[in-house]
Amino acid sequence: MAVVALTPRVRTIVVCDDISASMTEDRVFTLEGVRFEILAPALPCRTSLFLFLALSSPRKGVFPGRILLIDEQNEKALRYIKFAAEFEEDNQLMPYAVDLGACDFPSDGLYRFEVYFSIRGAEALKGEHPITVICDEE
């Protein structure tokens, strides 16, 4: 079976400033500062970001994942991040809040996050999400 079919499906990608779970309701979350843009007062800029991922898998297990931040001007990867997605049972939808830490953006323009999952040494690109950096320099 193909790697794409065996690895988790990325159903949602949201870039935001922070993510928290509700204190009163199970499976309810708050995403703060959902963004498609970063307004930078000066360049290069450094911003702490979270990636909210809604992942589903027909099979339980632990799947190694990677998130890459790509500069679309030169297609160079600026940041490589590893994480693991765990599914405790078959046919589960798992919400993940991945703390990406401080991400550096060297210039204004288009960037994107790429989400990969691997199984048995083979990898597949499962999702992409764009983000634009706009310089607000006076």
Added chain:
Amino acid sequence: MRKKTQPPLRVGRLRIVVGEIVTDPTEIAAMEKMRKRLKTKRRNGSNKRSSA
């Protein structure tokens, strides 16, 4: 033909994970190689589709 129905998905609890930043040059080189390979594969796939 009847469409295959999928079982309903059970929603799990929010997992907050701190991403591990990769700094090992060997690992980064391997990831770049993989990216290049996937990109070529995708390009070839779309070329095949458009020429069909």
